[in-house]
Amino acid sequence: MRFVDRAVRDSFVAASLTLFALCALAAPQARAAAAYPDRPVRIVLPFAAGGVADITARIVAEKLGSKFGQRFFIENQPGAGGIAAARTVISSRPDGYTLALLSNGTAVSVSLFEKLQFDPTKDFQPISSLGFFDFILATSANSEFKTLGDFVTAAKAKPGALNVGTINIGSTQNLSAELFKTAAGVDFAIVPFRGTPEVEVALLQGNVALMIDSFASIKGNLADNKFRALASSGAVRSESTPDIATVRESGVTGYDVVSWNALFAPAGTPLEIVGTINAALQDILTDADVKKQLLELGIEAKASTPEEISARLKSDIDKWHEVIEKAGIPKQ
Structure with a gap:
């Protein structure tokens, strides 16, 4: 009985010490969280x-x-x-x-x-x-493409003939173009540039037929009527661009970026x-x-x-x- 009592007592002491240690560790964390942030x-x-x-x-x-x-x-x-x-x-x-x-x-x-x-x-x-x-799919104001459907039709008629400009390979904009190619079932060349300004120049000069970038990046040219927004990339229209139809609304199902x-x-x-x-x-x-x-x-x-x-x-x-x-x- 004494052996059993000693074992129970030792187990109780060990458990109490563990609990005490855990409480000691938790207390400073709780105080720190309550005071957050103090610097x-x-x-x-x-x-x-x-x-x-x-x-x-x-x-x-x-x-x-x-x-x-x-x-x-x-x-x-x-x-x-x-x-x-x-x-x-x-x-x-x-x-x-x-x-x-x-x-x-x-x-x-x-x-x-x-x-x-x-x-x-x-x-x-x-x-x-x-x-x-969202991202905006835009063309130049003097482009023959008035809608995204026009671009898709032209791309299907001449596979590989049209260029789409984005920033560097692997960027979300660049991958958005890759996804668009797959979702629309069309073939076009994706041309990567170092930054948005270079893509904008290429679009204005007619070296690319379409570009994909954020609204914030191209809103100046949109406001100046140098660019025409054909579609936005989200599944539903964005609050920031309620007048721009989505890619899905333009006939490309399953596209959402x-x-x-x-x-x-x-x-x-x-x-x-x-x-x-x-x-x-x-x-x-x-x-x-x-x-x-x-x-x-x-x-x-x-x-x-x-x-x-x-x-x-x-x-x-x-x-x-x-x-x-x-x-x-x-x-x-």
Whole structure:
């Protein structure tokens, strides 16, 4: 009996010590979450300053700073595949003070890069989406194509004769063109350029018959009536371009391309902190002023649950993997 009593007592002592240790570890985390944020927070972007993602992040960061009374600042770390920015974030302490902006481009990078050096589905904790945006399929104002249907008809009549301009190979715009080729059942040459300005010049000079890019990138030429928008890429018309028919409405079934930006944290970030940021974004992204600012860029502001944006990331990884494989785009 004494042996049994001693064994029970020892087991009880061991369990009590384990519970005490767990509580001791949890207590500082709980206090940290309750006080969050008590110092500046950086948001690392895999893009250069001045682009759509950068402007979106800065608008949101300013609002987060006002809401929490702490500075949220942007750190731009552009680079192929978003690798540099991702490594910076996932090597940081998972305490909510270093966040990442991931995008549809992150989903593309998984299949596009041989050595991505990170797994966005495992190395990051999702927080919320920030916004969603379509791409515009546009031609020059003096083009013979008045509708996207006109372009498809011409492409079917002369396979391989027409050129479509996009930015670099593997970009979402470039893959959108590859998907359009498959969905419409047509053959045309996709011509990649270093940046949007070069694509715009090519379109104006007649070197490409069609270009695909974001509304924000080409809205100046659209407003000046130098370009004609033939269609938008989403499944339904965007709030930013309600007068532009979708590719689906134009007769190409099954086509749906919507890009997005979202906030993620390093894996292991306390769920209390994730919830705090998510709740703030739910408020910020329904603010009329924020929605107006983003809509002018062609972006529909929208917060999500962590689970929703995680599911979107995984779904887009699968979607663009199939497009990349079908197009035969080599890994970089």
